[in-house]
Amino acid sequence: MVMAKDSTRFSIIRNGARLVHSKGYNNTGLSDILQAAGVPKGSFYFYFKSKDDFGLAIIDHYWAFINHMGETYCSDGSIPPLERLAGFMDAYQKHFERMDLRGGCPIGNLMQEMSDLSEAFREKVGDVYSRMQDRISQLLKEAQNQGDLPSGIDPDRTAQFILNSWEGAIMHMKLIKSSEPLKVFRQMVFEQILKQNR
Amino acid sequence: MVMAKDSTRFSIIRNGARLVHSKGYNNTGLSDILQAAGVPKGSFYFYFKSKDDFGLAIIDHYWAFINHMGETYCSDGSIPPLERLAGFMDAYQKHFERMDLRGGCPIGNLMQEMSDLSEAFREKVGDVYSRMQDRISQLLKEAQNQGDLPSGIDPDRTAQFILNSWEGAIMHMKLIKSSEPLKVFRQMVFEQILKQNR
Numbered sequence: 001m002v003m004a005k006d007s008t009r010f011s012i013i014r015n016g017a018r019l020v021h022s023k024g025y026n027n028t029g030l031s032d033i034l035q036a037a038g039v040p041k042g043s044f045y046f047y048f049k050s051k052d053d054f055g056l057a058i059i060d061h062y063w064a065f066i067n068h069m070g071e072t073y074c075s076d077g078s079i080p081p082l083e084r085l086a087g088f089m090d091a092y093q094k095h096f097e098r099m100d101l102r103g104g105c106p107i108g109n110l111m112q113e114m115s116d117l118s119e120a121f122r123e124k125v126g127d128v129y130s131r132m133q134d135r136i137s138q139l140l141k142e143a144q145n146q147g148d149l150p151s152g153i154d155p156d157r158t159a160q161f162i163l164n165s166w167e168g169a170i171m172h173m174k175l176i177k178s179s180e181p182l183k184v185f186r187q188m189v190f191e192q193i194l195k196q197n198r
Numbered sequence: 199m200v201m202a203k204d205s206t207r208f209s210i211i212r213n214g215a216r217l218v219h220s221k222g223y224n225n226t227g228l229s230d231i232l233q234a235a236g237v238p239k240g241s242f243y244f245y246f247k248s249k250d251d252f253g254l255a256i257i258d259h260y261w262a263f264i265n266h267m268g269e270t271y272c273s274d275g276s277i278p279p280l281e282r283l284a285g286f287m288d289a290y291q292k293h294f295e296r297m298d299l300r301g302g303c304p305i306g307n308l309m310q311e312m313s314d315l316s317e318a319f320r321e322k323v324g325d326v327y328s329r330m331q332d333r334i335s336q337l338l339k340e341a342q343n344q345g346d347l348p349s350g351i352d353p354d355r356t357a358q359f360i361l362n363s364w365e366g367a368i369m370h371m372k373l374i375k376s377s378e379p380l381k382v383f384r385q386m387v388f389e390q391i392l393k394q395n396r
Binding site: 022023024026027102103104108109111112113115116117122125126129157158160161163164165166167168169171172174175176177181184185187188192193 | 221300302309311314315358359366372373382386
């Protein structure tokens, strides 16, 4: 019974998360979600108090994917930290290309769409965004400790700038349906910003 | 009669553009637009074939504002080009602060929301975005001609990176309701990226 319950809830989240990723949160109706998951309305309300309750749950789902990518590409201490960061970003570029450059970053999408509309979304998206930023910051600190990054670089501010710039590049990728913005971003970050000597 | 016609159409656009800026395009219903402009449905359809026809028209409205800001801050040849670019960005930061860091960039919002949903929006937003990018690129070229920017910097790629990074910083500003991301962006761009010596 627990299995069945978890599996229906998970199916609603997984299918709903995919819909929201491609259409936007407000543009996805409850009926779309029910249809995608193949469940009746009563079943939805058995698992979620409201559409927003579901919306907040899919943020955890997006985070689980991002965190998995982070663990996969950023945690192997035998690889130099900046190479891990580059590998993480390259893996995401391939992921976006497999999705035909559609969808973009689900966290960036909700950040853009929901920040002015819901405090609950703003808080939860903000929490995930901070964790993404922290991971980049940790890699920069490691690189500094290993002498691979000039000590004059502020890891926290630089991590914030890199993540924001990446989100902007992903948005532009979606607009022009080309991965060129990601390539320009990568070159600017790894061949210029992280090679500063001041 | 021409005056009256233009003024009603303009009122629908101006009020509608403000709504879309604060709520998102798909989240703004036709009834919201009619109510904000104080016109009946028949009047709306006298001026616009459809909601999308209206949506495309507000992109021109947003562009008119951005272009006006550009003309105001970027065209005075007696000011060094990079100072003009910084002045333009500072003016926008003040503008965002006056709006309580809500709304963000209306073009960035539509880029994020509509790129996968409508080819007509994607094309029109893409056109405006190219023009924004070109303005930054022109300033970088001018700076290079005046010897204020190292010749090794590629103006087009750097302009693209700066604009994308700015859009990412504006999105983050909206999320954390702080202008700190814009300050970090400004420092990274003007004290690091545009001071490269390679």
